Amino acid sequence: MKHNRKLNIFLIIIIIVSIIPLTSCIKDNVQPISKTEYMLGTICTITVYDNKPESVIDKAFARIKEIENKMSVNKPGTELDAVADAAGKNFVKVSKDTFYVLKKGKYYSEQSSGAFDITVGPLVKLWGIGTDNARLPSQSEIDEKKSLINYKDLLLDEKDSKVMLKRQGMSLDLGGIAKGYSADEAARILKENGVKHAIVNLGGNILAINTNTNGKPWNIGVQDPFKTRGDPAGGLNVTNKTVVTSGIYERYFEKNGKKYHHILNPFTGYPMDNNLASVTLVTDVSIDADAMTKNIFYLGVDKGMDYVNKKNGLQAIFITKDKKVYVTDGLKGNFQITNSSFKLMDKK
Structure with a gap:
């Protein structure tokens, strides 16, 4: 049976609060503003925690729409x-x-x-x-x-x-990188308009601007790759970072009892097939994290961990199909399991 995105849009909007800050981060005199749009093939939500007009979010969404109109397939x-x-x-x-x-x-x-x-x-x-x-x-x-x-x-x-x-019949697909660029650009627009505390959430691409309004790190939900978007497996504390996840839950269909997800292996022509259910990267620039998640997913836990450890300023969370969770050293103490069906493992 085919996974139908349109049928899930309403549910995703309801539960999307699970993806953005999981802990209280709002000063009493600040009323956050939030808007949700369907862009880039996913649900996009921008929440601003400063005393700013809604028009600042409109400007950020206008920039995302501009990018989508140039790069969508x-x-x-x-x-x-x-x-x-x-x-x-x-x-x-x-x-x-x-x-x-x-x-x-x-x-x-x-x-x-x-x-x-x-x-x-x-x-x-x-x-x-x-x-x-x-x-x-x-x-x-x-x-x-x-x-x-x-x-x-x-x-x-x-x-x-x-x-x-070079060859007829070739075509480009920027689905593995354009969301990251859009998140970076949306954050740039918000900052240029005086926003100091915000969350840009473009599906699996989250960008946290500075700290929350109490001066503490944002607590971002890391998606349970076996559930509908919005159900976290754990929480991650970040300040002024992007958190980008690629997983088997995002887009898929089923045929003869087998799931076929959207992360394709260019070498085999089929969806990537290893023990990973998702990879979450934490770094400074969303476009870089967006592109790297697919390669790291392809590499798997062992080689993927080695790749991440060689990159300055890059950290990762690996969730396997048997619900084991591996995190790089830089995230230890900043990531906590919140769903008891997952088990945090020692580094491989």
């Missing part, structure tokens, strides 16, 4: 469509936003040796996971689309902000 006429239409033919001039995200995306594609690959568009469209057209493709279809994936075939002309895909 689900809207006709975007810049990504233009690049796909010109694949194998010519360069296409794109906006500074799109060029920046493509440059970042290619960098992280190289860093992951293709485990995260922004030219995965043909495969994403084939599976259709998270849309009403989700289906299990044939092996021959998968093989055909896999042959079109190669980040090395994305050419970037930095001088003129032009891009080109």
Whole structure:
């Protein structure tokens, strides 16, 4: 049976408070303002804890919408469509936003040796996971689309902000990185408008601005990857950080009793299949965390932990399918299990 996002929107809005601060953080004389919109294929909520007008949130959402209109694969006429239409033919001039995200995306594609690959568009469209057209493709279809994936075939002309895909049939998918950029940009807009205490929550991408209004760290819920979004497995204390999670719960469909989630393996053409249920990264910049989660998910707990430990300013939480939780050293004391069905383990 297909997982239908539209049917869950109402429930997600109701329980979304579980994802944002779990502890009291509001001074008596401050009334927070919060707005929720459906953007980037997910429920997005921005909550401001300063005495600011609602218009500051509107400005942040307008910026997210601007990014979505340039980079979405689900809207006709975007810049990504233009690049796909010109694949194998010519360069296409794109906006500074799109060029920046493509440059970042290619960098992280190289860093992951293709485990995260922004030219995965043909495969994403084939599976259709998270849309009403989700289906299990044939092996021959998968093989055909896999042959079109190669980040090395994305050419970037930095001088003129032009891009080109070398082969016809290729296409881009920025679903693994554009939310992170949107969170960073939304936070920038809020700060430019005098906001000092806020939470930007774009589905699995959360960005906490400074501390809460009492000067203490925010307590952010880390999603239980076996439940509907909003049910936390634990709580994480952060100050001025982004918390980004990729997991098997986000988008999936079921066929013949088997779940097929949206985190695709470009090498096999199928959803990534290891012992991980989710990876949560904690760092300073959301676009970086967004791109890295897919590679670290692919690496699994042992190699993923090694990767994180070699990156300055990066911390991680790994949740396995048997409900074991591993955290990097920098988060010890800042993360607590709140659901007794999970067990915090010593580092592997």
